[in-house]
Amino acid sequence: METLRIMYTKTGYLRFLGHLELMKLFERVFRLNHLPLKFSEGFNPIPKLTFAAPLSVGLSTEGDVMEVQLTEAVPLLDVMKIQFPEGIEIKAARFVDAGPSLMSKVAFSKYRLTFSFEEAKEMTALNPKHRLGELLGAETLLYNKKTKRGGEKSINMLEQIRGVDWVSQSEGSFCIEATLQTGSQGSLNPQMFIDAFFENSIQPTSVEILRTALLYEGDDGALVNLFEL
Template sequence: MPRYRIEYRKEGMARFISHLDLVRTLERAMRRAGLPLAFSRGFNPHPRFSLGAPLPVGVMGEREYLDLELVTALPEDEIKGRLNEQLPGGLEVTRVWSIPEDAPALMATLEKATYRVDLRLVRAITPEDLRKIIDGLLALPEIIITRRSGDKKEKTLDIRPGIHALSGRVEGNRVTLEMCLAVGSRATVRPEEVVQVLAERFGLPVADEQPGVSRTGLYCGG
């Protein structure tokens, strides 16, 4: 059956939609768009589509992806147009293209994600201060953190291998960090964990408030 990869944005108020609600919203838009959807088998069939790495609530996504199966091929621009007519504000399809029917599952191929993190500081620092803080983190051979799972169990893990790149710039009392982190079924590093290490171990004077986080891209290995 024809398979398509769909690139979309999740921004504005839509960034507060949970992953489960996003799946429901996308399914509703697909049905209303009248696409010739392929369905799973079983007692409660669902359209055959799968998303990339889940986006945490409150985080914007500039280039998110999903794979969709249809029973009849359609022009990519038609799929894009039909979906955008049905999607709510803050969700927009930006690109659609065909992929082979036997292409690996999207989640299995993703290995890296890039993020932009905007932070307010409680005191001013210089660009040189920020460079030293970032260099200090990148020089560490390992970074052991404690992560709490959904069932409130705690586990320790080394996130240093999953920090592929980190840079930043100072603008007044704000810092913008650019990160490339591991993501996918094998390992994931969260932007807030990197910020916590920068604050607690290297003295980045971050204000006690939620940072502005945007995931700017998702990438396969290589």
């Protein structure tokens, strides 16, 4: 059995696919390309596809990671040639040894967030750089999250933010890159971060959320692209 790891994009209209729709699409594209899929045993054999971290409907990614189990290795060049509908592309592929699951290792997502304003002066009034410092400098930033049992618990958002970098700004728009917790230890939805950022202030007219990478934490504490795991 071989584990094929794939880094892929999901952009354009395909960002509107739900996670289940995305999984179905991968299965069908693999089937029609005759990849030697490994199926689960039992009454209802299903191919073994695992996705590191589901992405909310409507969000784009430049580098999410998934794995599929094959009965035998296939040339990676053939894998790279696999065509998906416009919006999904395979960026990289490699065979990996059996190890901890992607889902257990993924720790952070890097998001590039671009905000545009109707008028440049709205943004000036907001002073986003200052706002960012204020937000990250706070002692705590609490929000409520629904638990699986139906209750609510209070979470300090700051503990889920690894870092936020200023990327660029122009007339009426600015761009930041936020590294937010993702995975089994907890996840911070980028929308929650955005809501906190613009709380009680002028709202941008458009927000673009692009996940640029999934990351895991190495032994030395440094963040590494999950594809390299």
